[in-house]
Amino acid sequence: KAGVTQTPRYLIKTRGQQVTLSCSPISGHRSVSWYQQTPGQGLQFLFEYFSETQRNKGNFPGRFSGRQFSNSRSEMNVSTLELGDSALYLCASSSNRGAGNTIYFGEGSWLTVV
Amino acid sequence: QKEVEQNSGPLSVPEGAIASLNCTYSDRGSQSFFWYRQYSGKSPELIMFIYSNGDKEDGRFTAQLNKASQYVSLLIRDSQPSDSATYLCAVNTSGNQFYFGTGTSLTVIP
Numbered sequence: 001k002a003g004v005t006q007t008p009r010y011l012i013k014t015r016g017q018q019v020t021l022s023c024s025p026i027s028g029h030r031s032v033s034w035y036q037q038t039p040g041q042g043l044q045f046l047f048e049y050f051s052e053t054q055r056n057k058g059n060f061p062g063r064f065s066g067r068q069f070s071n072s073r074s075e076m077n078v079s080t081l082e083l084g085d086s087a088l089y090l091c092a093s094s095s096n097r098g099a100g101n102t103i104y105f106g107e108g109s110w111l112t113v114v
Numbered sequence: 115q116k117e118v119e120q121n122s123g124p125l126s127v128p129e130g131a132i133a134s135l136n137c138t139y140s141d142r143g144s145q146s147f148f149w150y151r152q153y154s155g156k157s158p159e160l161i162m163f164i165y166s167n168g169d170k171e172d173g174r175f176t177a178q179l180n181k182a183s184q185y186v187s188l189l190i191r192d193s194q195p196s197d198s199a200t201y202l203c204a205v206n207t208s209g210n211q212f213y214f215g216t217g218t219s220l221t222v223i224p
Binding site: 033034043045048056075088089090092101102103105106107108 | 142217
């Protein structure tokens, strides 16, 4: 069974630009979550989507947005990039079945803002 | 108060020793608990999960859960240099949301 796939793996953007990251969850998984990881802040929750609906949202500005498609694939978008947005962006998927819910991470997208 | 707290370390142990990693959580209604390992420059990978009070063993790894004390731990027996990584504790709270600790950096010295 293929794991969580994220694209692109590495990208460099300029301040003020916008970026879109893509995530394909494990087959059969309907929940997709996004996290930002930086050396100083650790893993920070961005948002979670389930069946095309945003179910939970972390404490990030409105420049960070996401969506989920009917095939459970998800995208996140960051507009008006700032230097502080440089981070590893991780997508995680889960089957969302009861207390045994386990999340699995993709390899991440490394974003550098210059 | 953070949802999940870990000692950031760094924790250093000699090869062959037992490494003990600890985690506390705030939501008493939390139902499931996870340990992830993250190598530098890589994404977190799941090591173990535990739902019930007590110990759960998987090879050299043992997860321990004490819901009354809101405490989760991970023991790594016969530590190897390849175990050197950051270990993240995660909790699935009563609101069905995952929270992660900031991680404990472990170094196993040959």
